[in-house]
Amino acid sequence: MSTGLDIAPTAQRVRWSTLDGEARLRVLQRPGRDGAQALARSVAALIDKVRGGGDDALRAITARLDGVALQSFEVSEAEFAAAEALVPANLRDAMACAAARIEAFHAPGALQGYSVETAPGVVCERLVRPIARVGLYVPAGSAPLPSTALMLGVPARLAGCAQVVLCTPPRRDGSADPAVLVAARMTGVHRVFKLGGAQAIAALALGTAQVPACDKVFGPGNAWVTEAKRQLAQAGDIAIDLPAGPSEVLVIADAGADPEFIAADLLSQAEHGPDSQVLLVSDAPALIAAVEVALARQLDALPRADIARQALARSRLVEVDSLEDAFALSNLYAPEHLILALREPRRWLDRVTSAGSIFLGDHTPEALGDYCSGTNHVLPTDGAAHAWSGVGVAAFQKTISVQTATPGGIAAIGPDAIAIAEAEGLQAHANAVRLRLPEARA
Secondary structure: OOOOEEEOOOOEEEEHHHOOHHHHHHHOOOHHHOOHHHHHHHHHHHHHHHHHHHHHHHHHHHHHHHOOOOOOOEOOHHHHHHHHHHOOHHHHHHHHHHHHHHHHHHHHHOOOOEEEEEEOOEEEEEEEEEOOEEEEEOOOOOOOOHHHHHHHHHHHHHHOOOEEEEEEOOOOOOOOOHHHHHHHHHHOOOEEEEOOHHHHHHHHHHOOOOOOOOOEEEOOOOHHHHHHHHHHHHOOOOEEOOOOOOOEEEEEEOOOOOHHHHHHHHHHHHOOOOOOEEEEEEOOHHHHHHHHHHHHHHHHOOOOHHHHHHHHOOOEEEEOOOHHHHHHHHHHHOOOEEEEEOOOHHHHHHHOOOOOEEEEOOOOOHHHHHHOOOOOOOOOOOOHHHOOOOOOHHHHEEEEEEEEEOHHHHHHHHHHHHHHHHHOOOHHHHHHHHOOHHHHHO
């Protein structure tokens, strides 16, 4: 019996209208869901080791997983100086330009305080304060990501966080990636530690003799990093920015889209890792076929073709009957990145209800957002875009409410408080207001 799925050379090709509800959910299932329970147990074991063994546990885990023995995890001034000398001028200039655009976009998004007189004599205010101690995680597994240091370091600086520490995995020679170090210094990060994976998140959450405990941790990562963030937040050890795991992109394209562009966009996310996922959704069968051909051709030329090929094996090319169906599918999936390769993309923007970041038109590849357009690439994945937003300055801030009531103010609104408190059966609450009213009304 036909399932509606035809196996293509690079990804599964799907005709959406032939699938029932259960089959549609299987098509949209993320790759990482299969071994979730085993992953959770492994991550919990790593966290327990760091919780009980501190730096000694970190050394043992780093030696086993990263293949390097480190006595001190913190990057020294000499290492920063060496990194400065190793980064080419053109890369430094590109990162500086990217940082400036990131700042230009993010600065207006900072939370603002305000004051409102909610009733005569009653003033309510909101104060904004930076989160004091924040930990940034910059992946560097199969590819170092200095861009992530920019995406996290710039808003942390704009928020005014007093202590900003960064963890990034060590290389086999015991050093950190030079470009990551330069980007960290460029944004004002205070301290950098050579730690990676779930153990780095545990160190930032729990603190050790070397690594300071933080109030909130930020950054993307693989399934291990994401699971560590989830467990440590659930245990109350730290706050987290958002679930930001393996990369994903969904492209909605019409018949006029360029198949070469689309294939390049799909591969740009597939090359992140074997657990990445990419989807093309289109009402144009001929375009889908052309994208298949372009994917196969472009894939062969990529240095990371093996990684991308593994990701494509769990990815989808979906034919829909209409663009309306494409947007319904996309909103159900809630992609980290959504590309609208449409002739009038802005006309369809109101149809999007859930996505981490949107890219409009043929000349706005997702890669611009990854690096230098100004928006943030630390975004919700795995469907979290249904309820979470990407990182911005506000994520590094907190708000505190303030209220002031004059005698006239409490006299005016106090009876409301008493009525609600008594309805809830909380007499002490009511008394706290009632006892003040005679003097206030005098």
